[in-house]
Amino acid sequence: MKRRDLLKAGAAAVAATPAIFGGTMAPRSAQAQLCRLEGIRNPITEPDSPAVTSFTEPLYFPPAMAEVPEASLNPPPDPGRHQRYSEFLPQKFYVQHLTEGYWNYHSELSALNPNGGSLAWMFNGATPGETLVARYGEPVFVRRYNDLPDLEHSQMPFGYPASTIHLHNAHTASESDGYPMDFTIPGEYWDHHYAMMLARNDPREALGSLWYHDHMVDFTSTNVYAGLSAMTVFYDDIDTGDENDTRPGALRLPGNLQFGGDDQGNPNGYDIQLILHDVRFDQNGNPAYNVFDTDGHLGDLITVNRKVKPFMNVEPRKYRFRIYDGGPSRLYELELRDQSEMICIANDGNLLEGPVPVTSIVLGPANRYDVIIDFSRYSPGEQIDLVNVMEQTNGQGPTGRRLPADQVMDVLRFNIVDLKGPDNSQVPSFLRKLPDINLEEVVAHREWVFDHDMGLWTVNGQFMDPNIVSATPKQGTAEIWTFRNAGTSWAHPVHVHFEEFQVLEWNGKPPTGVLKSRKDVAVLGPGDTVKVFYRFDDFEGMYVIHCHNNVHEDNAMMLQWKIVK
Ligand SMILES: [Cu+2]
Numbered sequence: 001m002k003r004r005d006l007l008k009a010g011a012a013a014v015a016a017t018p019a020i021f022g023g024t025m026a027p028r029s030a031q032a033q034l035c036r037l038e039g040i041r042n043p044i045t046e047p048d049s050p051a052v053t054s055f056t057e058p059l060y061f062p063p064a065m066a067e068v069p070e071a072s073l074n075p076p077p078d079p080g081r082h083q084r085y086s087e088f089l090p091q092k093f094y095v096q097h098l099t100e101g102y103w104n105y106h107s108e109l110s111a112l113n114p115n116g117g118s119l120a121w122m123f124n125g126a127t128p129g130e131t132l133v134a135r136y137g138e139p140v141f142v143r144r145y146n147d148l149p150d151l152e153h154s155q156m157p158f159g160y161p162a163s164t165i166h167l168h169n170a171h172t173a174s175e176s177d178g179y180p181m182d183f184t185i186p187g188e189y190w191d192h193h194y195a196m197m198l199a200r201n202d203p204r205e206a207l208g209s210l211w212y213h214d215h216m217v218d219f220t221s222t223n224v225y226a227g228l229s230a231m232t233v234f235y236d237d238i239d240t241g242d243e244n245d246t247r248p249g250a251l252r253l254p255g256n257l258q259f260g261g262d263d264q265g266n267p268n269g270y271d272i273q274l275i276l277h278d279v280r281f282d283q284n285g286n287p288a289y290n291v292f293d294t295d296g297h298l299g300d301l302i303t304v305n306r307k308v309k310p311f312m313n314v315e316p317r318k319y320r321f322r323i324y325d326g327g328p329s330r331l332y333e334l335e336l337r338d339q340s341e342m343i344c345i346a347n348d349g350n351l352l353e354g355p356v357p358v359t360s361i362v363l364g365p366a367n368r369y370d371v372i373i374d375f376s377r378y379s380p381g382e383q384i385d386l387v388n389v390m391e392q393t394n395g396q397g398p399t400g401r402r403l404p405a406d407q408v409m410d411v412l413r414f415n416i417v418d419l420k421g422p423d424n425s426q427v428p429s430f431l432r433k434l435p436d437i438n439l440e441e442v443v444a445h446r447e448w449v450f451d452h453d454m455g456l457w458t459v460n461g462q463f464m465d466p467n468i469v470s471a472t473p474k475q476g477t478a479e480i481w482t483f484r485n486a487g488t489s490w491a492h493p494v495h496v497h498f499e500e501f502q503v504l505e506w507n508g509k510p511p512t513g514v515l516k517s518r519k520d521v522a523v524l525g526p527g528d529t530v531k532v533f534y535r536f537d538d539f540e541g542m543y544v545i546h547c548h549n550n551v552h553e554d555n556a557m558m559l560q561w562k563i564v565k
Pocket residue numbers: 457491492493547548549552553557
């Protein structure tokens with residue numbers, strides 16, 4: 001019996017309820033009875049994916065979203081539905097359709113499927129969907145139609161065809177944020193207004209590497225796993241995306257603003273987005289998912305931009321890679337197989353004050369790192385692989401062990417090809433100043449404790465309840481929030497919508513290295529306590545705090561909070 005069969009009774013309630021505070025909560029008690037008691041582990045029993053050959057599938061480069069004329073939107077945008085719309089009048093308009101179809105994750109998997117591809121939920125026929133490429137000062141409007149089949153007609157064996165799309169972690173008004181209760185059902189659309197304003201009008205608050213993904217209450221994990229994820233790049237006055245930019249202050253990081261060329265050679269202008277999802281496939285090449293494992297879901301094949309273990313041709317020069325852990329549950333430690341240097345320049349999409357040389361990067365679900373890799377140390381004809389060396393055997397979290405050399409997981413192969421032109425990019429020693437932390441502004445302290453209860457997941461002892469608002473910070477104030485993992489063996493990547501935080505203390509120690517940054521996901525290891533500084537400004541309304549192990553999130557590890565005047 002599938003989880004969503006349990007929910008068919010609930011589906012009628014969803015369909016009949018306006019898309020706020022809808023009737024999706026009831027099924028959870030049914031599911032709770034299927035969960036194990038604390039401490040009883042579920043061994044991974046799902047069968048392995050069919051064997052596929054590594055590094056034979058070309059990497060997919062999602063194109064940038066294509067603009068549509070405002071006049072083509074019918075009905076036209078309703079300014080009354082959005083905060084500060086006239087102040088941030090959209091300059092660019094886009095339309096996306098969520099659809100069910102087939103996606104070529106790997107030609108060897110597609111060959112197993114009579115439909116010639118793996119079942120997928122997509123944006124405009126692709127996963128990842130097109131990249132939202134936007135600039136500060138140029139507000140954006142995106143209308144998203146839920147054209148998924150209804151529950152009776154969908155072939156997807158998991159997931160729920162209601163959707164809300166969250167742009168993680170843009171500074172977005174609540175009604176456009178992809179709040180989990182603001183969902184559409186098939187046949188409906190939702191309008192998103194992205195003001196493209198800097199938080200507090202402070203250039204130090206610019207965000208760079210973001211992603212958008214489904215955030216359907218109770219079904220984020222399954223819906224994202226089915227394919228509803230994509231990437232976003234914001235450019236600003238210094239991080240302009242152009243390594244040839246001659247304007248003063250331009251950082252000239254690798255990139256030259258080409259998006260979505262062909263998938264060989266130099267398609268995205270040296271500024272490349274890579275989103276990782278670990279997927280398990282069934283014998284027909286379709287994604288497989290155990291809806292009864294509330295610990296987390298682990299795939300056995302790493303996909304990059306929804307291609308299984310792909311390859312990419314690179315020139316012997318510098319590239320910027322924006323690397324995203326798209327979940328649902330796996331943590332990664334990524335390194336080049338020769339353990340050579342990468343230069344980390346951004347944490348969770350936010351530029352560091354200065355570059356940090358690293359030999360590996362550790363990501364939990366929803367973490368992002370921007371790294372520069374200089375392939376000029378290799379010669380055309382050589383190859384170098386990106387691999388995952390972190391051992392993880394269940395959704396609980398990593399074991400803490402490094403995978404033995406013969407078991408490292410293949411992620412992505414770089415084939416070095418000939419240089420096509422000069423590399424004018426640079427890695428400046430100073431990138432972007434962090435906003436000041438003024439503790440005298442702090443008007444409240446709040447603690448958020450992440451734990452479990454009766455086989456489900458709790459925040460402050462509570463399960464997600466759309467009728468409860470757990471905090472009401474005042475617009476224009478600052479607060480100190482403490483995240484504490486009460487579990488002794490669990491990892492919880494904690495994510496708070498809308499504002500970036502700065503770490504004050506991690507287990508009592510001040511942050512150093514890449515942790516000295518603005519962030520929006522704190523991956524709490526067992527017993528971790530993290531104290532962070534927030535300001536709340538510019539918009540009001542409902543937001544969420546949740547675990548970004550999406551399986552924990554869907555099994556109630558989420559609370560609502562609201563910015564009030
Ligand atoms: Cu968690």
